[in-house]
Amino acid sequence: MTTLEVRDLVKDFSVRSGFRHSRLRAVDHVSFTLAPGRTVALVGESGSGKSTVARMIARLEKPTAGTIEAEGPDGRRVDDRSYRHHVQMVFQDPFASLNPFHTIEHHLVRPLKLHGRAKGKDELRQQVEQLLERVNLTPGASVAQRRPHELSGGQRQRVAIARALAPGAQVVIADEPVSMLDVSIRLGVLNLLARLQREDRLAVLYITHDLATARHFSDEILVMYRGRVVERGAADDVILRSRHPYTRLLASAAPDPESGRGRAELLAGTGAEPAGAGSPPTTDSGCTFRDRCPRAMDICSRPVPDHTAGDGHTAKCWLYADEAKDACPAGPAARV
Numbered sequence: 293m294t295t296l297e298v299r300d301l302v303k304d305f306s307v308r309s310g311f312r313h314s315r316l317r318a319v320d321h322v323s324f325t326l327a328p329g330r331t332v333a334l335v336g337e338s339g340s341g342k343s344t345v346a347r348m349i350a351r352l353e354k355p356t357a358g359t360i361e362a363e364g365p366d367g368r369r370v371d372d373r374s375y376r377h378h379v380q381m382v383f384q385d386p387f388a389s390l391n392p393f394h395t396i397e398h399h400l401v402r403p404l405k406l407h408g409r410a411k412g413k414d415e416l417r418q419q420v421e422q423l424l425e426r427v428n429l430t431p432g433a434s435v436a437q438r439r440p441h442e443l444s445g446g447q448r449q450r451v452a453i454a455r456a457l458a459p460g461a462q463v464v465i466a467d468e469p470v471s472m473l474d475v476s477i478r479l480g481v482l483n484l485l486a487r488l489q490r491e492d493r494l495a496v497l498y499i500t501h502d503l504a505t506a507r508h509f510s511d512e513i514l515v516m517y518r519g520r521v522v523e524r525g526a527a528d529d530v531i532l533r534s535r536h537p538y539t540r541l542l543a544s545a546a547p548d549p550e551s552g553r554g555r556a557e558l559l560a561g562t563g564a565e566p567a568g569a570g571s572p573p574t575t576d577s578g579c580t581f582r583d584r585c586p587r588a589m590d591i592c593s594r595p596v597p598d599h600t601a602g603d604g605h606t607a608k609c610w611l612y613a614d615e616a617k618d619a620c621p622a623g624p625a626a627r628v
């Protein structure tokens with residue numbers, strides 16, 4: 293049943309400041325499985341390492357350590373040659389990912405030809421039209437002749453999705469697929485992705501800042517903070533029964549639909565604000581969130597144990613560990 297397995301993925305970047313080089317661990321031992329017909333969401337703020345994970349899966353970046361293995365519908369390991377059509381990516385910016393000089397047809401014909409999905413002009417044209425109609429761009433024959441600038445942002449993202457499907461992908465990595473689109477059309481594009489996933493039993497990795505859509509469109513959520521997965525589990529468990537203080541802070545920072553204000557604003561100045569891009573990943577073995585955590589204890593500088601909160605629901609946090617009892621006489625969990 294496994295379609296893609298990511299095991300202990302690590303990515304270090306070498307960064308230069310002045311004459312000095314240092315190592316920045318952008319992704320720190322991340323593991324998960326993508327299965328047909330299921331969506332896993334990677335959530336976290338800017339700089340947490342989500343896109344680096346996506347880029348490694350799409351082979352745009354080489355892992356420092358760890359493995360990524362794909363399995364085809366026949367249960368066999370997908371070889372290097374087939375990997376490129378097995379795994380496809382939908383990028384954040386639909387305009388940057390399409391060439392303004394070429395027609396939509398050109399964008400779709402290329403992957404169809406490259407991966408041997410159709411031969412001859414008529415078959416190619418027919419497949420292009422079918423792909424466009426599947427993503428609700430109708431009439432396909434007319435949309436195929438347009439250029440990217442003649443389409444809206446939402447329509448361009450639908451073309452990008454059609455292009456990802458063209459090679460017959462089983463795995464789709466959607467990296468913030470709607471964050472650059474107008475709020476009013478975001479849901480339509482996400483619903484489209486969900487429908488295609490059901491129809492083709494795609495395995496989807498959905499990368500987002502947005503906890504609400506992560507919960508609605510995903511089966512499982514992994515919360516990343518500074519390169520590490522700090523909490524994971526079934527979508528409802530992670531959002532409604534969050535255990536890690538960072539997940540709770542993220543959830544509370546999500547805008548309140550009524551007031552439009554996030555609780556992050558209310559927390560401002562308490563030292564408990566969610567960390568943004570200003571918090572680079574670290575190789576420290578303690579909890580990476582402890583310098584901002586409102587519930588930090590001395591023990592948090594030690595390697596963090598996994599707390600099991602329920603079936604498949606885990607959080608990397610000292611608050612629930614027996615060893616932390618001394619740090620909090622009322623019992624560590626009482627501090628949550």
Ligand SMILES: Nc1ncnc2c1ncn2[C@@H]1O[C@H](COP(=O)(O)OP(=O)(O)OP(=O)(O)O)[C@@H](O)[C@H]1O
Nearest residue numbers: 305307318337338339340341342343344345572573
């Ligand atoms: N090519 C690179 N060279 C050096 N550092 C990099 C490189 N790419 C990413 N990083 C760093 O790795 C960390 C993780 O970045 P990444 O883009 O994966 O985060 P992200 O969670 O996807 O953020 P965003 O939501 O803003 O895209 C950041 O600190 C980033 O500055």
